[in-house]
Amino acid sequence: MNALDNRVARNHVNRMCLAANVPLVETGTAGYAGQVELIKKGLTQCYECQPKAPQKSFPGCTIRNTPSEPIHCIVWAKHLFNQLFGEEDPDQDVSPDTADPEAAGDAGQSALSSEGTNAGNVERKSTRAWAAETNYDPEKLFSKLFGDDIRYLLSMENLWKKRRPPTPLVWDNLPGKDDLPAQHSGLPDQRVWTVHECAQVFAASCKSLQADLKGRPDGDHLVWDKDEKSAMDFVTACANIRAHIFNIPLKSRFEIKSMAGNIIPAIATANAIVAGLAVLRTQSILRGQIETCTSVYLRPKVNHRGQLFVPEKTLTPPNPKCYVCAPKPEVALACNLKQLTLKDLNSAFKEGLNMQAPDATVEGKGLVVLSSEPGETDHNNDKTLEQIGLNDGCALLVDDFLQNYEVRVRLQQEDEEKSWRLVTDTDAPMPAPKEESTNGSNGANEPKPGPSRSRDDSDSDMEIVEEDEDEPVVKPPKRRRTEMSDEVVELC
């Protein structure tokens, strides 16, 4: 019986139960809603039979250059936290992105010449190193992040032809400085800070996080945690300062915590109902009535037939092309073999195929490409797939002994693919749930990045969702299990 709170762990238990051929009762709740679902090898869909909507991610240039919504600023602020105090990740750069296709032609030339330094992406020391050199001086950090970098963005004129340009800020002259304390009812955290207050919190949290970092052994780093006061203060302050610059509505610390922490609230009543339904379903399984155990959805409100718990009429049979539970699982990996390294391949198996410890050999040749044994194939990490002799159409047998799972992966050359992308034989991946349309980003027309980079750091007890047999709307494959992070924006 699964009552887990994240996709990775659910995937893992799913595979263990398939391998052991043991029925799995999979459960979850999100707010007032919930579901119970039976997973049994050969009889029902497995947890991974339907591709799930990817975790929401935003194009890098929206985050770095042209935010238009609070969430863009929050993502940027979390990236900034990692750049300054956390694990540095090149994909989480926070400086202006000169490679933005929209800005082509005028990549900040004027700014470059006037500053006399190269502030672009290349040859620049890491944000962390620079911050350390200034001893994390809040005023200097502020002036760079919210002054210089914004001026640099302004110099990329193409970006602002159809957008309202951002306004750089000056530390000594921030809005709200002389405001009287506003009347506020509600939780203290629900009050929206002025920009001046944000700057004060920014300064204080920087100092406190720096001290925390200093107290740790060399090379260690902080991990962002929504429940850690300074970390949450820092993200709230930075997100709001940036939002102000881009004329985006400011949010309270309370709201930003929901969005940054992917909080899906769990309540006792919905948990009790789903737990009860799971127990009743389990008792049916134990009585030998497994065929009757269709999925049951707890709806947030009754449907038009007055139903609050809606059972499905039949079990949903396995997807014969599922790359996890099919008798001979198979999947294609689209990538540019000239660019994708073995290290990337390893992360494709871990992130894309949810493996824990992949071993890969070339089909027919038995050549070991990746080994889960530490050190065994590390020397090849930076070689491209082409360099080790893999080409278009090549098949790899990828095995994870921890999950008792083997899948055949066909490589598919795509010159345009910047990273990698799984191509399942099923229909097109489920479109993102409706709610996502509210997050229209500036990068809508750009090619989607393959893997989702966001970590699954949700706080949810769940992942859900209902499908409503009664709605006559045609939904491409059954929409279920909207991932928790998808819900986040809805909550705010």
Added chain:
Amino acid sequence: MVENNEIELSEAEAEQYDRQIRLWGLESQKRLRASKVLIIGLSGLGAEVAKNVILSGVKSVCLLDNEKLRETDLYSQFLAPPDKIGENRAEASLQRAKALNPMVDITATTKGVDELPDSFFTEFDIVCATGLKQEQLERINNACRDSNKKFLCGDVWGMYGYMFADLVDHEYSEEIVQHKAVKRGPDDTEKNARETVSITVKRRAIYVPLQNALSADWSKPELRSRLRRGDPSYFVMKILLRFRDEYNRNPDPVKRKADTAILLRMRDELVKELSLPAGFVSDALLYDVFGTVSGAAAVIGGVIGQEVVKAVSQREPPHNNMFFFNPVKCVGFVELYGQ
């Protein structure tokens, strides 16, 4: 009803109820915190309801029960520890109930409902009754009604369960999410950001008392047409309430054979009385109504707990007026009776 609505939540409360506040908002939490709840009958279902209500953060909960804890209670009554068999069920539940949430004032009362005056019940904002006879339920319901207090009742028999609600004249707010396009720049034509805006609407629901719902007239066409749906849950409830009224107890697993015969006889009488189609309430349904199955108690207790939260927080549409759980299909649905 709401006495200290203006007093802000303490930091400890804000932290403890953080997730709930994110779901139902601060106003709801303040209303919850001002509410006094009476829970009658500390069976497995009563324990589930008590747990949910205590966790939600109401002002106070009174547990009322004059029965002794029995061994069979232990299959579903998780608030009472096994070493308290023979003690009063409400008192036996007190320690664990308090441990669930020290911020709620929890008391136990060992009297029977018949010993208590109407004024006892109307001191609470909402009463939740389980395990009572129909006349007892109706008496308390009417007392609450006269003082404009809210009343819920429900039961679990085996895997089967129901809930009834009389919120009298209930005003509540409902949040409706709308999508709205917003412009951010002077010439921002193509990439309009869209915002979700939630607006709060005020609504009102009028309820009927329990006796109306239980004496629904099945000869009326609108009820006849419900028979087509084929769900016998309402009648199962009627049969089991009649059994309790007549024998002053629930069907007993120890007397399974004799009690089943009684239930089948009562079923036949009811079918005749209401001119129901033959076989509408199958024999098999009445084999599964012994004891309290813990999973069913969790399900019904979860629904009742949520209705208490909705009723006192005056947020989101509450069920009007009966909820049934049919374990055969694992379906749970709401129907309006007696209006």
